[in-house]
Amino acid sequence: MITLDHIDFSYGKKSLFRDLDLTIPSGSIYGLLGMNGAGKTTLLKLISGQLFRSSGSAEILGYDPQKRSPAMLEDIFYLPEEFYLPQMSIDTYLRLNVPFYPKFDEAAFSRYIETFKLDLDQKIGDYSYGQKKKFLLSFGLASNTSLLILDEPTNGLDIPSKTQFRRTVASALTGSRTFIISTHQVRDMENLIDPIIILHDGRIIFNDSLESVSDTICMQVEDTEPMDDQVIYSEHIPGGYSVVRRRSAAQAASHINLETLFNAVVTAPEAFKGVQS
Amino acid sequence: MNHTIHLLQRQFYEDRKGLMIYAGVIFGVLLLPAMIAGYTNNLPNTLSDTAYAEDFGSFLLLGGFIITSLLFSENMHSKVKQHSWLMLPVHTHEKLISPIIWSGILYPIALMLYFSIVTFIIEGLSVLLFGRSAQMFNMFDLANWEMVLNYFILQSVFLLGAAYFKSAHFIKTVLALIVGTIILSLISLLVFRIVYAPYFHEMMRGPGYFTGQYLTINTLQSPLFTAVEVGAKILYWFVLAPFCWVVTYFRIREVQATDAV
Structure with missing residues (x-):
């Protein structure tokens, strides 16, 4: 189209x-x-x-x-x-x-x-x-x-x-x-x-698509600042850290927050080259 | 063709209030002198027989050029309105043809009809009130149609001005015409002076200046001068309007290609 x-x-x-x-x-x-x-x-x-x-x-x-x-x-x-x-x-x-x-x-x-x-x-x-x-x-x-x-x-x-x-x-x-x-x-x-x-x-x-994204990354709120190498992006929010990680096979799919996804993609575009379908 | 008709409908809707005021102004301008003349003068035919034709010429040219100058101001050149004009599903040539038809054809014909009706009403009133009338406007008079034809040609220049200039279209077009005329006159003067050099002994004076023999077209009849005259007429009647339309077409295309930036 x-x-x-x-x-x-x-x-x-x-x-x-x-x-x-x-x-x-x-x-x-x-x-x-x-x-x-x-x-x-x-x-x-x-x-x-x-x-x-x-x-x-x-x-x-x-x-x-x-x-x-x-x-x-x-x-x-x-x-x-x-x-x-x-x-x-x-x-x-x-x-x-x-x-x-x-x-x-x-x-x-x-x-x-x-x-x-x-x-x-x-x-x-x-x-x-x-x-x-x-x-x-x-x-x-x-x-x-x-x-x-x-x-x-x-x-x-x-x-x-x-x-x-x-x-x-x-x-x-x-x-x-x-x-x-x-x-x-x-x-x-x-x-x-x-x-x-x-x-x-x-x-x-x-x-x-969001479905494809949620297959490859997960988003969660954590109490402390994450330091592991699976982290693509994290941001300080009231009550903790919003974290975007590469999703492992064992992890359940998470809700994709568009605002966090946008910030993550703009901050670390290289990290998303591998996760796009 | 359907799109052109729809564009004309939109144009009529956009212009309808202005046209109504304009019609009122014309009526007032024609009515007032006729009534004053009828009231103050006991003689019949208080207005000259050509008064309405002269008024028609003034309104046709001045009003028509102003209307034409504003044709693109409320769409192509309007920051707030240009989006819908740009996204209108019509060909570029339809965006050109509809204003040509609107102000070049429909306007003079409507003005002629309106003048015929208004002068009929005014002179009817004049007969009723003062027992006399002047000659009504005659829309079948060839002189009026010749004026319309001239207007149709000149309208193309103002259409080009309307498309080319982003604001003050009418004033800028008139200024451009004045400047253009001055430049053309100077060039003509120079060519004339060079071609007819033997006839001059000063800058622009011929041999019999002090005895009243001036250089005129008649005294300088020559094949070249006739050719120039014929060429100028061809340029005016057959080249000027198409040239202006083609340039206007490309100006519209340019605006469309650049989001009217």
Whole structure:
């Protein structure tokens, strides 16, 4: 579904990606994690044809994103972190935008709007930031695009909405769709995003499923600072140390904490080269 | 073609409030002089027969160029709105064709119809209130269509300005036109001075300057001058607009390739 091969990209003279490779098959909700300025949004824009690579090749849904074919664009919905909604009714918005998305499902859209408790009579420009986000998310999910890109989707959502978001997004996934969620709010995304892609220093340093990770590493909280050579990463937390170790055959699988996994991968990327499937 | 129609629908929705205000302004500008003239003057035909045609020309050109200049400001050049424009599933040429149709074709035709209706109403009022009327706007007058044709050509320049400049599109386009005209005039002057050197004894003065014989196009009729004149007409009627559209197309592509950075 998505193949990026030896991608180079730079902003002017500042190189961001060098020789970046990424393959994303369909049917999963991918989590894209990375520190500020790592290039997450740039990567999403390269995938969606909003930015052009300097070299390398890319294939998104069977198309070269640089050609910006309408057939590709109508199969991608991208909800950015910052967006604009005009002052109009939902009906008008649908009338002006649905024609561009041939797979749009109006019944599903109504369901999502109801799920997110959005006021149908209110102008969408008058919605709060969180409501606007829920509106666009409803539109994106109902558009039935093969690729749904969400950049920081839980920013601005209240606590019940975050739960609703996870439930709704998970229920909308089908075998032919792929969702990519870029986020810093990893706790909001636990039990939703899997596999995980971690972008660091212009490279993909981690791209694996949580199941595969839990086969090879384990996480636990220990009272004292661990010193043995099986330790990949440890961090001081209130009440002890959160420790990431290589998992032995005798050990039971542990819950993978995304925040700890991210910190471990960014701190010791070399250690994870051997554990990725 | 379907996408172009949908883009035009979006454009109409975006511009509808501004257009309504614009329509109100036109109505006011046409109504006020007609009423004042009707009230203060006892003679019939208080407005000149060409008054509405002159007003039409002013609104067509000035209003049309301003509307054209703003065509990309609320999508391609707007930081907050450009995302949805960039992700719109349409071809680049459709993003170009829809503004050409919008401000180059639909606007002048709508303006003509509107002028016809408004002048009909105003002159009807004039007859009712003052018992006389002036000549209404005639949308079938060839002179008006010639003006529309000229507008269609010149509109392409402002479309290019709208795409090329990121802000103050109209002012910058006008300034660019002024600078361009000055440069072109200086080049023409230089070429003229060199080609017709035998006719000059000073920088720009011919032999009969003091007796009132100036250098004019008529006195300098030559095959070269005719060729230049024909060439200039061909450039204006057949080359200028396509050239501006092609450059605008590539400007849109450039913006799309760089995320409007």
